[in-house]
Amino acid sequence: MLRRDGAAIALLYGIGGVGKTAIAKSVYNQNFYKFVGKSFLSNFRSKHIVCLQRQLLSDILKKTVDEIHDEDEGILKIKDALCCRRTLIVLDDVDKRDQFNKIIGMQNWFCKGSKIIVTTRNKGLFSANDTECVKFQVKPLDNKNSLELFSWNAFGRAYPLKDFVEDYWRIVHHCNGLPLALRVIGSSLSGKGREIWESALQQLEVISNFEVQKVLRISYDFLDGDCLKNLFLDIACFFNGMDVDDAVRILDGLDKGARFGIDNLIDRCLVEINSHQRLWMHQLVRDMGREIAHQESPKCQRIWRHENAFTVLKGTTVSSSIFLCLLKWFVVH
Known part of the structure; x- marks a missing residue:
């Protein structure tokens, strides 16, 4: 039996559509024959944990496994299966750490030489204290x-x-x-x-391509709470390209808790702070945010287009929320 010595973990993170899954598939296809057990769990985010546990066991044991009735039972069976096999596992599109734990369990369950590849839009899935994990940012092409x-x-x-x-x-x-x-x-x-x-x-x-926007929007839909979603939309509409300190000063004046929120958006690969200390979004992520804001237009929460601002200014009344948006618009432009 191989010695249980933990598994090496590679984390591929980046925005939706940047090629994380394609890289993971390529690495998997070139190396799976070197391992006794192997499994590629795709679209991790959209599947039930017990279903993923069954698939993992079926792949590793090379037979259909149906007799898992709850997550705890699945974890115990996975532990038994991993303890004596050098394994390669890909977890594609993981969003939260507890999802990872319920599939993989403890890393010291694995035999020496086992490998785990995780793709995610959440850079903060593993903390700095997870020394077994090596992180790779997948960036857009030149x-x-x-x-x-x-x-x-x-x-x-x-x-x-x-x-x-x-x-x-x-x-x-x-x-x-x-x-x-x-x-x-x-x-x-x-x-x-x-x-x-x-x-x-x-x-x-x-109008950005619908299929592309649908993939990018997943990152927005899985943000935790309305506050973080609203912060993302504010940055997409008004603050992309602005000095981060200036943006924080304005947003904190509106009780946004901006520093903490921006850090969360950075972990989610939706926002970056570039070398000039400016907030930066990928152009298509920004367009996705603006399209979401545009769909909310009846609420008149955000106005960044010049023609829309002039239309509102010509109206007889302007709500306080619109007024704040216009103030931000003039600051940016």
């Missing part, structure tokens, strides 16, 4: 790789057709290195004529 990925999906080759040079650079700039957006938009334009490209470009300037 222009060269963005162009190549988009070209493969749009043209079936590594470089675009000459007739589309101006158009594809506009799309690559819009996607800002996000692989999901490059693949989805590239595939949707594959084989289409110039008039379709022009129409798509005009639409992208106003």
Whole structure:
């Protein structure tokens, strides 16, 4: 029997659609044959814990396991299965630490040489005290790789057709290195004529691709509480690109508890503080936030478009919440 000596853990974190799952799949496919037990648990966030426990045991034992009735029973059976097998496990899209614990349990259950790969949008899933965990941030692609990925999906080759040079650079700039957006938009334009490209470009300037927005919105929907969601929307609409201290000063004046909230959003890979100490959101994450705010427009909570601000100012009455939003708008612009 192999000695139980814990498992090495790699945490891949980043915004939705940035390629965490693709990297994990590639590493898994290139290495699974080296392990006695292996399992890739995809879409972790959307599945019930007992279902995931059954799948993990079925994969490791190489037979169907149905006789798990609750989480505690599952944990005990997983412990027995892991204690004598060198194992490779991928947990895809984990959101909370207790989800991880109910599947993996204690790391010292694992045989020496076992590996766990976790993909997540929550950088804070493991604390700094988890010395067994190595964290890797998956960042958007640079222009060269963005162009190549988009070209493969749009043209079936590594470089675009000459007739589309101006158009594809506009799309690559819009996607800002996000692989999901490059693949989805590239595939949707594959084989289409110039008039379709022009129409798509005009639409992208106003409405971001629905499939991309649906994936990005998962991060927003899983934020804890309305306060954090409102802070995210405020930053998307008004404070993206602003000096972080200036933004905190304004937000704290509105009783937002901004420092703590911003730190949470950073852990959730929705916001960064760049090298110039400014708040920064990926362009498509910002657009997603603004689209959510736009859907709330009947409440008149946030106004960042010039034309909408002028419309409100022409009205006969302005609520206090609108007034505060307009004040913020003038500060930013």
